[in-house]
Amino acid sequence: MLARLLLGLMLALGGPAVSGCARSAEPATAPTPTAATQFGGTDLAWIEINIAMDEQLLPLLGLVPSRSGSAGVQAVASQVQAVTTAELTELRALHDQAGLPSANPHEGMPMPGMVTPDDVAKAQSLTGKEFDAFVVKAIEAHVEQSQNLAESEDKSGVEPQTRTLALQVLRTRAEVMSTINSIS
Structure with missing residues (x-):
């Protein structure tokens, strides 16, 4: 458990730069015999980190309809909420x-x-422009970190479904950044 937590911190703080370290890190206690043969330490940490990040983003996105004064910000928030909700379903299934x-x-x-x-x-x-600027900045930070983590998973992960989801995250985050850039 401690090894997985440390790996998660390395992934979260170092992004792709620590992917070589992540490859050899394994959890201190294997989940189940079947899971241990399918999921590596990077996969497990990536799943847990992304569940936490996505779950904690949703309350902020929930504020947008009542506080934003920008149709563009509302569109970005709606886009991010849709991809985040869909990813959480897949992440929770992988978690289980x-x-x-x-x-x-x-x-x-x-x-x-x-x-x-x-x-x-x-x-x-x-509210209004102050809220919009704050939310866009938070979404951008979330997107950038999601991209860093997904790149690490793609390079160091071993479980095919998890790596596929990481590639999907990279695609959806690029689309979100494109939307953000179109409203700036």
């Missing part, structure tokens, strides 16, 4: 398939791109 514990060691962990409860509280105090 891998036999990961129900408690996520990355939940609530401050890391690049992670929306914190303090971020949501701050956003709740903003």
Whole structure:
């Protein structure tokens, strides 16, 4: 468990630069005999980190319809909410398939791109252009970190479904960045 947590931190903070280290890291305790043969340490950490990041992003996105003054920001938030919700379904299925514990060691962990409860509280105090700028900045940080993590999973992951989802994340994040750039 500690090895997986440390691997997750390395992935979250180092992105692709630590992918060589991630390849050899394995969890201290194997999930289940079947899962241990399919999922490597990078796969397991990537699943957990992305579940935490995506779950913590959703409350911020939920504020957009009532606080944003921009049709463009609302469109970006809607796009991100749709891909995030779809990814969470797949991530949770992979989580269960891998036999990961129900408690996520990355939940609530401050890391690049992670929306914190303090971020949501701050956003709740903003409206209009201030809110829009804050939300777009948070979405951009989330997207950039998601891309870094997905690149690490693509390079160092071993489980095919997880790597496929990482490639999907790279595609959807590029589309989101294109949408953001079109409203800037």
